[in-house]
Amino acid sequence: MDKEQIVKRKLLLTEWAKKLYSIPDEVWFKPFNQGTWGTADVISHFISWDQFLIENRLPFLLREESFPAMVFDSELINKSASEYARSGISKENLLSEFILIRKSLVSLIELLPLATFKRPYPLKKDISISEYFIGLINHDLKHKEQIDEFLNSYY
Template sequence: MKKEDIIKEKLALIDRVHSLKALSDDLWFLPFREGSWGIADVISHFIAWDQFMIDNRISYLLKNEPFPQMAIDVEEINRSASRYARSGITKGQLIDEFITKRKQLLSLLSELDAERFARPLPGRENIILGNYFVGMIEHDEKHMVQIESFINQNQIA
């Protein structure tokens, strides 16, 4: 996928998330099913992973260096995001934080040369950068479909 398409797709999520400000707080925190996340948790999850991308991926891409070798505790990052979503931060604050973080991510992405997206990741020659971001976009979309489906199922007529 081309740089401009990646940025466009990642940017489109901002408007979709911003529209969630109109939700009731009850629906915002309601789990999708027993024992699962709710909308607040997913938005916090986006923030956590955008920050991870900024710190551990894009900053290295900008220097054309391989990603650091590190153990990534996905479950702990996700648990921490969920705790943060339920720490007392308001819906508006969390959404605004997501928007700020996503814009920061996109600003850094825009600094990368367009042709860079057609080349392999440094140190990982089997992964093309554009394809790497396609996976991130698909991840965002999976969660947004989950959120939008949940809202549609729980709307009060």
């Protein structure tokens, strides 16, 4: 997958997300299964990880610098995302925030030179930066399908 396709696919999720504005609030927060996330949690999850990339990955890729040494807890990031989704923020504001942050992320990806996509990903030398982004796209699609299946079974 080339840079143009990566940008397009990352941005496509914003168009899909616009359809979620019409979900009733009782469905917006309803878990997919007992003890799992609901749609609101997943959208907040997208926001948290996009923000992580914006702050901790893309600036370093743009400057062709090594990533800073850091310890992060993905479980804590995901838990915080779920808490944020349920903090009282409206569905409309959460969706708008996701769309804005995803567009910001895509804008930064667009700034990366083509050659960057062929380089090894700094933290996993066995994959390229392009393959790293493909993995992120697949992750997006997994969650999108999860939401779509839930909504299709609900209605």
